[in-house]
Amino acid sequence: MTRLSSNHLLGLKNLTAEDVQLIFETADNFKAVLNRPIKKVPSLRDITIANVFFENSTRTKISFELAEKRLSADVVNFSSSSSSVSKGETLIDTVNNILSMKVDMVVMRHPAPGAALFLSKNVDAQIINAGDGTHEHPTQALLDAYSIREKLGSLEGKKVVIVGDILHSRVALSNIYCLQKLGAHVAVCGPPTLIPKHIAALGVQVFYKLQDALDWCDVANMLRIQMERQETKYFPSLREYSMQYGLTMEHINKLSKEITVMHPGPINRGVEISSEVADSEQSIILNQVENGVAIRMAVLYLLAGQKEG
Amino acid sequence: MSKRIILDTPQLNIMLHRMAIELYENHSNFSNCALIGLQPRGIALARKIKALLIEEFDLDHVTYGELDSTFYRDDFRRNEKILIPNSIALDFPIEGMDIVLIDDVLYTGRSVRSALNALADFGRPAKTELLTLIDRRFKRELPIQPDYVGTNVDTRAHDRVIVDLEKENKVWILTEQNNA
Numbered sequence: 001m002t003r004l005s006s007n008h009l010l011g012l013k014n015l016t017a018e019d020v021q022l023i024f025e026t027a028d029n030f031k032a033v034l035n036r037p038i039k040k041v042p043s044l045r046d047i048t049i050a051n052v053f054f055e056n057s058t059r060t061k062i063s064f065e066l067a068e069k070r071l072s073a074d075v076v077n078f079s080s081s082s083s084s085v086s087k088g089e090t091l092i093d094t095v096n097n098i099l100s101m102k103v104d105m106v107v108m109r110h111p112a113p114g115a116a117l118f119l120s121k122n123v124d125a126q127i128i129n130a131g132d133g134t135h136e137h138p139t140q141a142l143l144d145a146y147s148i149r150e151k152l153g154s155l156e157g158k159k160v161v162i163v164g165d166i167l168h169s170r171v172a173l174s175n176i177y178c179l180q181k182l183g184a185h186v187a188v189c190g191p192p193t194l195i196p197k198h199i200a201a202l203g204v205q206v207f208y209k210l211q212d213a214l215d216w217c218d219v220a221n222m223l224r225i226q227m228e229r230q231e232t233k234y235f236p237s238l239r240e241y242s243m244q245y246g247l248t249m250e251h252i253n254k255l256s257k258e259i260t261v262m263h264p265g266p267i268n269r270g271v272e273i274s275s276e277v278a279d280s281e282q283s284i285i286l287n288q289v290e291n292g293v294a295i296r297m298a299v300l301y302l303l304a305g306q307k308e309g
Numbered sequence: 310m311s312k313r314i315i316l317d318t319p320q321l322n323i324m325l326h327r328m329a330i331e332l333y334e335n336h337s338n339f340s341n342c343a344l345i346g347l348q349p350r351g352i353a354l355a356r357k358i359k360a361l362l363i364e365e366f367d368l369d370h371v372t373y374g375e376l377d378s379t380f381y382r383d384d385f386r387r388n389e390k391i392l393i394p395n396s397i398a399l400d401f402p403i404e405g406m407d408i409v410l411i412d413d414v415l416y417t418g419r420s421v422r423s424a425l426n427a428l429a430d431f432g433r434p435a436k437t438e439l440l441t442l443i444d445r446r447f448k449r450e451l452p453i454q455p456d457y458v459g460t461n462v463d464t465r466a467h468d469r470v471i472v473d474l475e476k477e478n479k480v481w482i483l484t485e486q487n488n489a
Binding site: 002003004022025026028029032033037038040041043044046301302304305306 | 377379380381385386390391392393394395396397426430431432
C-alpha cells in the first residue's frame with residue numbers, strides 16, 4: 001500500500017479499508033509528533049492550503065488549521081459571511097479565484113450535499129471535504145473510528161450505536177461507512193422521524209429505545225439535534241427528546257458492562273447527554289478532539305504526498 | 310543483474326566489533342552518549358552495536374533510541390510513491406548529550422541531512438557523530454562524512470548495496486550486467 005486510492009478526500013463511501021488503515025498508521029506517527037516539545041514538521045512547507053468554509057464551524061476549522069500549521073503549510077482562511085459569495089459569485093468562480101493565487105489544496109465545508117465532489121470535478125486542486133450538508137464529514141468519521149481503535153484496540157466485531165438526529169447528520173453517514181469498512185457492527189437509534197426511511201439498506205440495525213441500543217452496544221456515539229437543518233417539527237419538544245434519548249448516568253448504571261461514550265461536538269449538555277456522562281471516565285470526547293488534529297495531519301500529508309510534483 | 314558478496318559473516322562480525330571498540334574508545338562508559346538508529350534500515354545495525362557494547366565491555370546500560378526522518382525528507386512530492394513514515398522511539402532528552410547516529414549505508418547523504426533536522430526538533434545535542442557500515446563514497450550530494458565506517462565501497466549509480474543483518478548476516482552488491 002503506497003498511496004491512497006483517491007486524490008481527494010470527498011467521503012468515506014469511496015475509500016477502501018486499506019486507505020483507512022494507512023491513514024490510521026500515519027496518524028499514529030503524527031500523534032507522536034504532537035506529543036513532542038516541538039510539535040511541527042516541515043513536510044508541507046511548499047504547499048498552500050485554503051480553508052473555505054461556507055458554513056459555521058469552530059472545532060473542525062481550528063483542527064484543520066492547526067494540522068496544516070503543524071505540517072508547515074501556508075494557510076489562507078475564507079468564510080462565506082465575509083466574502084463575495086454574498087455578492088452573487090458562483091462556487092467555481094470563488095474557488096478558482098482563490099486557486100489562481102497558487103493554492104494547492106482546498107478544505108471545504110458547504111451546506112449543499114455533493115459540493116465537494118462537484119468542486120473536485122471542476123477545479124484543479126485537491127479537495128478535502130470538511131462536511132457537505134447532510135451528506136458526509138469524512139475526517140470526523142476517521143477520527144471517531146481512530147479514537148475507538150485507540151480505546152478498544154480494534155474495530156473488528158465491535159458494536160457501535162449512533163444515537164440522535166440521524167436524518168440530518170453527515171457524521172452518522174460517514175461513520176456508518178467507515179466503521180463497517182473496519183469490521184464493526186453499526187446501529188442507529190432515535191425517534192422514528194429522525195431515522196432515514198431506507199437506512200437498513202446500509203446494513204445497520206435500528207433501535208427506537210435508547211436502553212435497548214445501550215444494552216446491545218460497546219460504543220455509543222451521541223449526536224446533537226441539528227435545529228438549524230430542521231424545517232418542520234420532528235418531535236414535540238427538546239425536553240421530550242431529552243427524556244427519551246438523552247444519555248444519563250442512570251442508563252449507564254443499569255448496564256452490566258462498560259461502554260465507551262463519544263460525541264462529535266458541539267455538546268448540548270442536558271439534551272442528548274448529561275454533564276455527568278460527558279465528563280465521566282467512559283467519555284472519550286476530548287480524546288476525539290485531540291485525535292482530530294493527528295488524523296487531519298495524516299490526511300493532508302498523504303494527499304499532498306501523492307500529487308505529482 | 311549479478312549479485313556479489315562484499316562482506317561475508319566473519320568479515321562483518323570483525324567490522325562490527327571494530328566499530329564497537331572505536332565507539333568505546335571515544336565514549337568509554339556511555340554515561341553521556343546515546344546511540345540512535347535511523348529508520349528504517351539503520352535499526353538492525355544499531356541494535357547489534359548496542360548489544361555488542363553491553364556484552365563486550367560489561368556496560369550496564371547504553372542509552373538507545375530510534376529516529377525516523379520521513380517528515381524531513383527533501384524528496385516529498387517528488388516521487389511516484391508517497392513517503393510512509395516509520396515509528397520513532399526517543400524517550401530520553403538529547404539536550405547536551407553526545408549522539409551517534411547509526412545507518413547501514415551512507416550514499417548521497419540526504420537521509421542523514423534529514424535525520425539531523427529531525428534530531429534538532431528533539432533538542433540540542435553537545436555533539437553528533439555518524440556511524441555507517443558501508444560508505445558508498447563517490448556519490449555524495451551533500452558535505453556529510455561518517456565518523457565511524459565499516460568499509461568503503463566504490464559503486465556506480467545503478468548498483469545496489471544490500472545489507473542483511475537479520476537473516477544471513479552478509480552484505481551484497483547488485484550490479485546491472487549490461488553495464489558491467
